[in-house]
Amino acid sequence: MTATDVVAEPDLPASDGSWAVETRGLAKRFGSNVAVNGVDLLIPRGCAFGYLGPNGAGKTTLIRVLLGLTRADAGTMSLLGYSVPRHRDKALARVGAIVDEPRFHGHLTGRQNLQLLAAAREPAARGRIDASLDRVEILRRADDRVSKYSMGMRQRLGVAACLIGDPELLILDEPMNGLDPAGMHDMRDMIRSLVAEGRTVVLSSHLLDEVQRTCDAVAIVDRGNIIRQGPISELLAGTSLTLQVDCSDPDRARSLLAGTNLGAAIDVEAGGLAITLPADTTRDVIAEVARVLVTGGIAVYRLQPVQASLESWFLQVTSRLGDPA
Ligand SMILES: Nc1ncnc2c1ncn2[C@@H]1O[C@H](COP(=O)(O)OP(=O)(O)O)[C@@H](O)[C@H]1O
Ligand SMILES: [Mg+2]
CATH class of the missing domain: 3.30.70.260 (ACT domain)
Structure with missing residues (x-):
């Protein structure tokens, strides 16, 4: 499959772009296994949003569908008001994402990895490399090989790779995975500070406690279905x-x-x-x-x-x- 595959879908009704992510009836199957089952998701801008569910719930698959890495079987979606996949390039120019684990060339330095990624982006991206490395506090280690980086540093480099595009929306798949408690704490602070800058951060996680601490709003997903979604404070009301x-x-x-x-x-x-x-x-x-x-x-x-x-x-x-x- 290529990134230009187009899902047979009606165009979304004109969107005012008020949602960072909007999906309707999104579905993705693997054979008889329904990984994403009619997902209606509304993610407000300017918040940290948790896509929360146990392993195998369909979190990574949803993210891959949103990013056009795999094709939806049904449904419509838009990112930052752009209907995708129709306007995927315009949307993704404003999006930074880490799917599964961030993958880098281990024999290259952190900075060289970002230079490679910047070469594939708009010219301004190259000029943001140092600021991005600094922003995630690995500028000091920027000229070390990535093979020498800890998991926490790789996750940081992953966020830096997102930031070279100055994204409005960051989509992070299990950003706490493999981090020790201190690393999780730092990641949480980093996510909150990205939101404080006005960005939207969508993260998937199977760690309920982390989502509760990090996110303003949440969708709880189980076996491809969203069970509940909304601001954490509202979901707690009634408990x-x-x-x-x-x-x-x-x-x-x-x-x-x-x-x-x-x-x-x-x-x-x-x-x-x-x-x-x-x-x-x-x-x-x-x-x-x-x-x-x-x-x-x-x-x-x-x-x-x-x-x-x-x-x-x-x-x-x-x-x-x-x-x-
Ligand atoms: N490429 C694939 N081929 C077949 N089945 C897949 C594939 N990717 C994911 N799945 C299945 O889809 C379901 C959801 O997986 P995934 O999205 O990775 O869940 P999560 O990220 O929530 O752990 C699982 O049952 C998984 O086995
Ligand atoms: Mg996953």
Whole structure:
């Protein structure tokens, strides 16, 4: 297949370009295996967006379809308002992407690798090489061979390779893969700073926690289907709040609360209680818990509300997380 293959599709209705990525009914099959199944994706500009799902969910395939590296079987898509594949070249001039792992020539230096890539881009790209290397903090190692680079440095070089095109949109496939905790932390900061510059960063990940920490909005994908998408804060609305209570005599504390109309699920834990409350629980309810316990003669050492993480929310909506597809 070549990059110029055209998907048989109607043209998108005139788009105002307000979405960084817009897909409708996008599908990609491998034989009977549906890797991308009727995906409707709306990614706002200027945010970090996580495409989150377990291994085999179809994340890389979606990215490859978006970039025209493989052909969709059905559906329409646009990048930065450009319908693709029809206007793929115009769109990709504004996009930087890393698919799977960034691949470089190991016997060449970081700088030489970027020079090769710049040669295939617009003339201005060459002039951005040093600034891009500096931006990802590997300028100091720019003249070392890439074979000497750690995984973290290769990921950084991958981002630098994106930046030589001064992209509006970066698409990073599993950018945290192979990074140690410090490397993940740096990558997260880098992504946030790219967003602070007004760019849009789309990243795929199977690491729920990383997506929650890094991204403003998310689509959760499982077996090619998007289960939910939206701002992380909205996805969390409607999930539960756990009130952790460290106290004396947890068993008696539990029966005291069971006699109230708090309507909560109460688990006894070592040294206290975990009380599951609706997400919209007010502070007054928490005060009421404290009052019931203290007037009942229970010593309360700590009372802490914990919002359910996206991870526990995800586990609620699909119990198959991490299962092989
Ligand atoms: N080139 C290919 N040929 C056949 N099957 C593929 C190919 N690429 C991916 N798949 C299958 O498509 C599904 C989605 O894969 P992939 O997009 O790589 O998932 P993810 O990136 O979420 O781990 C998997 O079942 C995978 O085996
Ligand atoms: Mg993948």
